[in-house]
Amino acid sequence: MSWPSAARGQITHEYQRGTAGEAPVSSYLVEGLVVLFHSCLQQLHESLVEIQKRIHVAAGEVAEQRDEVSRVASSSHIHKLIDHVHHAEQLLVVVVVALAEAYGADDVGHRHHHVAVGVEALLLLHQLQEFGDQVAGLLGDVLLQEAAGGGRGAGGDGEGLQGVLRQLPAGFPHFPRVGAEGQTLSIRNVSEAVEVGASHEVFRLPHQGLLDGFQPAEHHHGPGADGHLHHVPVFAAQPGEHQVWVLPQLQHTAQHGEPAGTRRAAQPLGCVLPAGLISATEVLVAAATFCLLLLLTQTRRQHAPKGLRSPPGPRGLPMLGNVLELRKDPHLVLTRLSRKYGDVMEVTIGSRPVVVLSGLETIKQALVRQAEDFMGRPDLPSWQYVSNGHSLAFSYECGDAWKARRKLAQNALKTFSIAASPTASSSCLLEEHVSTEASYLVTKFLQLMEEKQSFNPNSYLMVSVANVICAICFGKRYDHDDQELLSVVNMNTEFGDVAAAGNPADFIPLLRYLPNRAMAAFKDVNARFSAFVQKIVQNHYSTFDKEHIRDVTDSLIGHCQEKKTGEDVRVQPSDESIISIVNDLFGAGFDTVTTALSWCMMYAALYPHIQKKIQAELDQTIGRERRPRLSDRGMLPYTEAFILEAFRHSSLLPFTIPHCTTKDTVLNGYYIPKDTCVFINQWQANHDEKIWKDPSSFKPERFLNAAGTELSRTEADKVLIFGLGKRRCIGESIGRWEVFLFLTTILQQLEISLAPGQRVDITPQYGLTMKYKQCECFQMKKRFPSKGSA
Numbered sequence: 208m209s210w211p212s213a214a215r216g217q218i219t220h221e222y223q224r225g226t227a228g229e230a231p232v233s234s235y236l237v238e239g240l241v242v243l244f245h246s247c248l249q250q251l252h253e254s255l256v257e258i259q260k261r262i263h264v265a266a267g268e269v270a271e272q273r274d275e276v277s278r279v280a281s282s283s284h285i286h287k288l289i290d291h292v293h294h295a296e297q298l299l300v301v302v303v304v305a306l307a308e309a310y311g312a313d314d315v316g317h318r319h320h321h322v323a324v325g326v327e328a329l330l331l332l333h334q335l336q337e338f339g340d341q342v343a344g345l346l347g348d349v350l351l352q353e354a355a356g357g358g359r360g361a362g363g364d365g366e367g368l369q370g371v372l373r374q375l376p377a378g379f380p381h382f383p384r385v386g387a388e389g390q391t392l393s394i395r396n397v398s399e400a401v402e403v404g405a406s407h408e409v410f411r412l413p414h415q416g417l418l419d420g421f422q423p424a425e426h427h428h429g430p431g432a433d434g435h436l437h438h439v440p441v442f443a444a445q446p447g448e449h450q451v452w453v454l455p456q457l458q459h460t461a462q463h464g465e466p467a468g469t470r471r472a473a474q475p476l477g478c479v480l481p482a483g484l485i486s487a488t489e490v491l492v493a494a495a496t497f498c499l500l501l502l503l504t505q506t507r508r509q510h511a512p513k514g515l516r517s518p519p520g521p522r523g524l525p526m527l528g529n530v531l532e533l534r535k536d537p538h539l540v541l542t543r544l545s546r547k548y549g550d551v552m553e554v555t556i557g558s559r560p561v562v563v564l565s566g567l568e569t570i571k572q573a574l575v576r577q578a579e580d581f582m583g584r585p586d587l588p589s590w591q592y593v594s595n596g597h598s599l600a601f602s603y604e605c606g607d608a609w610k611a612r613r614k615l616a617q618n619a620l621k622t623f624s625i626a627a628s629p630t631a632s633s634s635c636l637l638e639e640h641v642s643t644e645a646s647y648l649v650t651k652f653l654q655l656m657e658e659k660q661s662f663n664p665n666s667y668l669m670v671s672v673a674n675v676i677c678a679i680c681f682g683k684r685y686d687h688d689d690q691e692l693l694s695v696v697n698m699n700t701e702f703g704d705v706a707a708a709g710n711p712a713d714f715i716p717l718l719r720y721l722p723n724r725a726m727a728a729f730k731d732v733n734a735r736f737s738a739f740v741q742k743i744v745q746n747h748y749s750t751f752d753k754e755h756i757r758d759v760t761d762s763l764i765g766h767c768q769e770k771k772t773g774e775d776v777r778v779q780p781s782d783e784s785i786i787s788i789v790n791d792l793f794g795a796g797f798d799t800v801t802t803a804l805s806w807c808m809m810y811a812a813l814y815p816h817i818q819k820k821i822q823a824e825l826d827q828t829i830g831r832e833r834r835p836r837l838s839d840r841g842m843l844p845y846t847e848a849f850i851l852e853a854f855r856h857s858s859l860l861p862f863t864i865p866h867c868t869t870k871d872t873v874l875n876g877y878y879i880p881k882d883t884c885v886f887i888n889q890w891q892a893n894h895d896e897k898i899w900k901d902p903s904s905f906k907p908e909r910f911l912n913a914a915g916t917e918l919s920r921t922e923a924d925k926v927l928i929f930g931l932g933k934r935r936c937i938g939e940s941i942g943r944w945e946v947f948l949f950l951t952t953i954l955q956q957l958e959i960s961l962a963p964g965q966r967v968d969i970t971p972q973y974g975l976t977m978k979y980k981q982c983e984c985f986q987m988k989k990r991f992p993s994k995g996s997a
């Protein structure tokens with residue numbers, strides 16, 4: 208192993224500044240890492256673009272060579288290379304985590320320890336440098352040769368990529384190195400680790416359980432072969448076999464003040480670190496190595512089979528992909544890009560390709576006509592926190608067991624909401640619940656107007672809508688000042704920020720290990736949410752009576768307990784997964800409907816002439832004496848058109864929940880491999896100039912016939928807001944009916960306006976559901992005197 212000795216003078220110097228107390232060592236490391244990474248990325252990007260250009264040109268000339276390249280690229284050598292890339296990625300994670308921990312550590316000992324761990328990992332990365340350099344260079348050359356038709360020589364398969372890989376130096380790709388200095392060992396306990404640490408540096412191989420085992424269980428000091436005290440971080444938190452990397456003793460050159468080139472006795476890093484040993488050059492080397500190795504991962508990308516093309520799309524940066532372009536309003540950015548690249552395009556988020564679908568016909572083709580192929584969900588890391596990883600909506604599952612759970616949820620929902628109910632005084636339970644809540648809101652809004660000049664109705668809408676879904680799922684209504692309910696429903700923005708399509712932390716593995724406030728809030732919301740639901744579910748278990756099923760929760764518990772003989776046990780939902788269904792229904796059931804209603808109220812206030820038309824229709828069809836009912840829906844075409852236009856114009860769910868292909872497939876002639884993440888841009892479909900005339904104007908009339916007396920079903924069906932196909936929203940009817948009943952009940956009674964002179968900003972804020980900025984300037988007044996008064 209060679210060390211960049213020219214950098215050594217600086218190393219100690221830099222490090223000593225850190226220990227002299229001017230600034231924590233870790234801060235230099237972190238800053239250095241960030242800055243160097245950045246410049247390194249830029250350089251790498253430029254060279255990559257150049258290489259790609261050359262390959263592209265050559266590949267165009269000799270297309271028939273492509274098969275050979277992909278055959279070779281899938282060889283076992285490449286798999287080995289990819290393993291190394293994984294190791295490198297994991298090591299970099301160790302570096303970043305260690306540095307982050309060092310930042311957080313308040314005592315010097317711990318800080319040094321974390322820095323030491325980070326540096327050890329960096330050094331391991333450094334070891335990969337030679338390998339990375341050579342393979343990246345070779346691969347570039349080989350791909351060019353292959354593309355140019357020069358890779359296949361007389362030696363048949365002895366030539367080309369495989370042949371060149373064989374030229375790699377002995378020992379590669381076999382990492383950890385074996386040989387005189389380094390070997391892989393298994394240690395079973397701390398004393399063995401100390402023993403090993405006496406003559407070697409020990410580093411636990413970061414594999415899957417990396418971070419679980421990352422907290423060092425014990426630190427041991429013992430005399431080494433060189434007589435120094437050794438610091439052996441032992442990461443084996445649990446007893447049992449732990450694979451470790453045993454590094455060769457690291458030589459280092461002159462310390463500060465010693466003549467250049469002086470070599471001291473080998474010392475393990477643990478001893479050396481407090482005195483200092485790291486340079487910007489090494490950080491750069493490590494970062495560059497990592498980037499190079501990541502470039503290699505691009506060979507993992509599947510190529511389209513002969514005769515098919517991969518979807519076009521904008522070129523991205525290594526490691527980041529198109530993340531920088533997408534960080535603000537991705538629905539708008541992707542709509543713009545779709546004009547250039549078409550309805551099926553590919554962007555990269557982090558290093559993951561994402562296919563983005565636009566255009567209603569293309570979306571229908573994928574979600575309806577090729578429904579099975581596009582019904583999957585990607586395996587996104589943040590989703591493990593939703594319903595403990597068992598969510599119906601946010602989880603990778605989509606097999607038979609999932610299908611059975613979805614069906615069960617649909618049936619239970621229907622029974623306790625829109626199905627005709629013999630016990631309800633209204634036409635169905637949903638109507639009864641919404642009428643109660645909407646009447647409460649009318650009274651509350653008038654009371655607020657008496658107390659204040661103007662107010663924000665959204666938090667009241669939220670609790671009322673939450674009460675409807677609570678009534679359906681739990682048979683329970685909460686007071687509007689119930690702190691327990693408020694603490695759950697008021698955190699919907701924190702949920703939506705992370706669950707929105709394109710959250711970088713879901714696509715860039717490194718970000719998962721950096722402090723991330725949004726992700727911490729997301730975990731917290733989900734934990735609180737689950738605790739809230741679990742308490743209610745437990746209560747239902749203890750009062751459950753199979754002869755008297757009260758609500759959705761009872762109905763699901765009943766299903767669990769039946770465990771019918773004859774039912775396929777493989778698709779029989781477990782108790783836990785059944786309970787998570789309630790979690791999902793409650794979660795999906797209030798934020799969506801509340802947001803839809805709050806847009807309706809805003810549009811009604813912004814366009815008073817439209818509001819008046821709705822009220823005229825309500826007066827004419829229902830009158831002022833009785834409350835609106837679900838059965839009135841078909842007789843209120845203008846009101847229906849208004850709701851459709853509010854859905855279309857706001858596109859409050861700009862994307863569906865991300866989808867994923869379940870198998871290799873072809874859409875519009877483009878090849879999309881299995882497990883590709885797919886975003887469905889609902890916003891684009893709802894603002895597509897090919898479909899909608901003047902899409903940015905708010906015009907309910909676009910859904911009516913020329914006379915304005917009938918709703919056009921064809922136009923209504925073009926609004927895309929509940930998704931389509933096998934993942935279509937299961938609460939669609941409930942959602943549409945709730946919006947209708949709340950809105951008509953409120954508008955029948957109240958006139959809504961915005962306080963004069965107040966500016967409102969209705970720019971949608973990007974998230975899973977898009978809302979306008981909170982606005983305190985709603986005003987409401989009674990349209991006509993209540994019965995009995997005046």
Ligand code: HEM
Nearest residue numbers: 600795796799800803863864928929930934936937938942
């Ligand atoms: C205006 C109200 C609503 C809107 C706009 C809406 C929209 C959506 C959208 C766009 C999806 C994703 C579809 C996809 O990924 O392709 C979805 C899924 C879902 N929605 Fe809704 N929703 C609403 C109300 C509700 C309600 C009231 C419930 C339950 C009571 C509900 C339960 C669900 C569930 C469980 C899923 C997941 C379906 C799956 O992954 O298979 N939604 N909704």
